[in-house]
Amino acid sequence: MAATSLPGTGLLKGLGVTIKHLFREPSTQMYPHERPDLAPRTRGVIALMDENCTVCMLCSRECPDWCIYIESHKETVPPAKEGGRARTRNVLDRFAIDFSLCMYCGICVEVCPFDALWWSPEFEYAEYSIDGLLHEMGRLREWMDTVPPPPQLDEGAELPAEVADAIGKVEQERELAAAKEAEAQQAAEAPAEGGGEKAAAGAAPKQAEIHVEAGQIDQETYDALIAEGKSERMARAKAKAAWVKKEKARLRAEQEAERGGAGGGDAAEQPAAAAGDAGDGDAADTGEAADAGAAPAKRRLSDVEVEGDGEIDQETYDALIAEGKSERIARSKAKAAWVKKKKQEQLDQEEGG
Amino acid sequence: MMESASVTAEVIVAQAVSIFDVGDGFVLPVLIKLVFVLALFFVLPLVGGYLEHKAMGRMQARRGPVEAGPFGSLQLVADGIKFIQKEDLIPRAADKWVFAIAPGVALVPAMLIFLVLPFGPGVFALDLELGLFYALAASSVSVLGVLMGGWASANKFSLIAGLRAGAQLIAYELPLILAAIAVAVQAGTLSLVGIVEAQANFLIPGTEINLWFVFPQILGFGIFFVAALAELSRPPFDMPIGDSELVFGYMTEYTGIKYAMYMLTEYAGMISMSALTVVLYLGGWQLLPGVPLPGCEAGGGLFDCSPVGVISGVLITIGKIMALVFVMVWFRVAFPRLREDQLQRISWLVLIPLSLLNLAVITVAKVVF
Ligand code: SF4
Ligand code: SF4
Numbered sequence A: 001m002a003a004t005s006l007p008g009t010g011l012l013k014g015l016g017v018t019i020k021h022l023f024r025e026p027s028t029q030m031y032p033h034e035r036p037d038l039a040p041r042t043r044g045v046i047a048l049m050d051e052n053c054t055v056c057m058l059c060s061r062e063c064p065d066w067c068i069y070i071e072s073h074k075e076t077v078p079p080a081k082e083g084g085r086a087r088t089r090n091v092l093d094r095f096a097i098d099f100s101l102c103m104y105c106g107i108c109v110e111v112c113p114f115d116a117l118w119w120s121p122e123f124e125y126a127e128y129s130i131d132g133l134l135h136e137m138g139r140l141r142e143w144m145d146t147v148p149p150p151p152q153l154d155e156g157a158e159l160p161a162e163v164a165d166a167i168g169k170v171e172q173e174r175e176l177a178a179a180k181e182a183e184a185q186q187a188a189e190a191p192a193e194g195g196g197e198k199a200a201a202g203a204a205p206k207q208a209e210i211h212v213e214a215g216q217i218d219q220e221t222y223d224a225l226i227a228e229g230k231s232e233r234m235a236r237a238k239a240k241a242a243w244v245k246k247e248k249a250r251l252r253a254e255q256e257a258e259r260g261g262a263g264g265g266d267a268a269e270q271p272a273a274a275a276g277d278a279g280d281g282d283a284a285d286t287g288e289a290a291d292a293g294a295a296p297a298k299r300r301l302s303d304v305e306v307e308g309d310g311e312i313d314q315e316t317y318d319a320l321i322a323e324g325k326s327e328r329i330a331r332s333k334a335k336a337a338w339v340k341k342k343k344q345e346q347l348d349q350e351e352g353g
Numbered sequence B: 001m002m003e004s005a006s007v008t009a010e011v012i013v014a015q016a017v018s019i020f021d022v023g024d025g026f027v028l029p030v031l032i033k034l035v036f037v038l039a040l041f042f043v044l045p046l047v048g049g050y051l052e053h054k055a056m057g058r059m060q061a062r063r064g065p066v067e068a069g070p071f072g073s074l075q076l077v078a079d080g081i082k083f084i085q086k087e088d089l090i091p092r093a094a095d096k097w098v099f100a101i102a103p104g105v106a107l108v109p110a111m112l113i114f115l116v117l118p119f120g121p122g123v124f125a126l127d128l129e130l131g132l133f134y135a136l137a138a139s140s141v142s143v144l145g146v147l148m149g150g151w152a153s154a155n156k157f158s159l160i161a162g163l164r165a166g167a168q169l170i171a172y173e174l175p176l177i178l179a180a181i182a183v184a185v186q187a188g189t190l191s192l193v194g195i196v197e198a199q200a201n202f203l204i205p206g207t208e209i210n211l212w213f214v215f216p217q218i219l220g221f222g223i224f225f226v227a228a229l230a231e232l233s234r235p236p237f238d239m240p241i242g243d244s245e246l247v248f249g250y251m252t253e254y255t256g257i258k259y260a261m262y263m264l265t266e267y268a269g270m271i272s273m274s275a276l277t278v279v280l281y282l283g284g285w286q287l288l289p290g291v292p293l294p295g296c297e298a299g300g301g302l303f304d305c306s307p308v309g310v311i312s313g314v315l316i317t318i319g320k321i322m323a324l325v326f327v328m329v330w331f332r333v334a335f336p337r338l339r340e341d342q343l344q345r346i347s348w349l350v351l352i353p354l355s356l357l358n359l360a361v362i363t364v365a366k367v368v369f
Helices: A009-022 A058-062 A107-111 A137-146 A161-189 A219-227 A232-258 A265-269 A281-292 A314-322 A327-352 B002-011 B027-059 B075-085 B096-113 B131-152 B156-187 B192-201 B218-231 B256-281 B307-334 B340-368
Strands: A045-048 A068-077 A087-098 A117-120 B303-305
Touching (some): A045 A087, A045 A137, A058 A068, A087 A137, A117 A137, A219 A232, A314 A327, B027 B256, B096 B131, B096 B256, B131 B256, B156 B192, B156 B340, B192 B256, B218 B256, B218 B307
Antiparallel strands (some): A045 A117, A068 A087
């Protein structure tokens, strides 16, 4: 008979397991004496970001215990534009969660489409009276300060929509500005030549394009926003946008300094119109004149006008998509790449011709 | 209690002299013995309960009580105070009188056992000639309180639990008594003090080696201990409480002080059954087989002791009792509860035949040697 099948072996094993545990350090956390070691996203209490709430009532309808109380009224907002239509808007009057009924299922947090409800790990809100567990809007807002930042994005993950939007916008602006500048330059320099076919010997085209990597954040903005009590996600997104903006401004300032302070500064500010629109020639001329001192015949990429602003460089686009970038980013970058390529081609032609 | 003690004392002749028999009067020794028995009855179960809390906690990777008193040692005192404060609820359909006296019926016999338990040289209230008989008889009365409580609660869970307790008692009383008889046969006496003395003087035939009864009767020891666990409804034989099936068994409807009385009965039962096991098999207040206590002259170094001998004897006995309580706790943590039919089968098909065999072998050996 095998040893394991002897009667009583199992009983002895059981005794062995328990006696082993007798001499182990217990896993108790001495809670009131020391802070418990909770998981960072513990479901302690629900916080409300009331600015985000649109009174859509989804949370209160989905709550299995019906323990969310919402009261609101409608307000008429005057039309934004002259002659527009007046709109109505919901204003939150009361938002309360009765934690004596809540079963911490998290459905309300899950269902809120506007990120107005959040889990906070705070759990020390016991009361001597059950009515104390009905947390009104102010109290729920205060819990917001204890909501931990969302976890970091994974390496190579898609950027949050707001960050991607900000980057896309900046790139588009930059591209338009470059196009406008180029066009202005061209109009001033070679009005007769119809599109700038002239060669520029020994051209070493300088990049007027302001390229800004969106990976960094502006620490100052970030700290300020965090201090204001904003969530980390929001602060990060805004700080990233701020960094991009700053960097762009810096680069632009550098270029302007190079070009004698005139140049495309104005053009960059204004979202430019369609191609073929003649810019203000004087400014461009002055900028060019400063540059021309060094290499009179040189032409820059930004000086070249390119038609067909809407097209994209398929190669760049595919490469970016393959890299896992979002379609929006890939598209805007590919557009920029197409414009650049076109300009380069034109320059080469001019040089060659 | 005093009355019953004096009645039994008239019927049964007292044997050894207790150290509490001071002076010539009647009242003083009786008072001292009363205080002694009550003190033991209320303190030892608390110590046993604390041991259970702590050991069970540690075995389950917890700490057990930590807040009340040093290392949580006063937890059961705090619990007792809490129980006294609680509202005393009686179900409307309950049989009020039976419901009310049932915890007392369970508690008093558990207390009466302490009368005859020897805790050291001369440290006992009474040494009855029929001490073993008396102790086992008193211990089986407790189940009456359980049955009464289960019946009177007007609750089907309580009723089932009470009947289970009755069935369990009948099934396990037999192996318990048969195992104890074997000890009485070997010792040649039913007096508990006499049994301790017999162990101190028992030599392996033909040698000079002194042995406790646990060695020749290891089988009987096992049977007695298992049957005692079942008698006390301790896990893994706690079907009368069986909280996963019967809510809290016969205690379901009890609150406050009555509930506390049932709990005290359980812990007192653990102590008295452990004490009986120590007396019957583990040599009473002897430290090791053949080792006399310091300052003790008579009876193999177990009697006529100096104060040092008395105190060390008491400490040794209590140490052994607590070790057995620890084993009970250990079993509780390690083993799952048996099914009701398994419980009955173990008793009737395993323990009773084995204890009969044990008795037969011991009797034959006693006659031969
Ligand atoms: S977590 Fe609480 S408040 Fe939210 S849906 Fe669940 S029960 Fe309702
Ligand atoms: S689901 Fe979100 S936005 Fe809608 S009412 Fe609830 S908290 Fe407000």
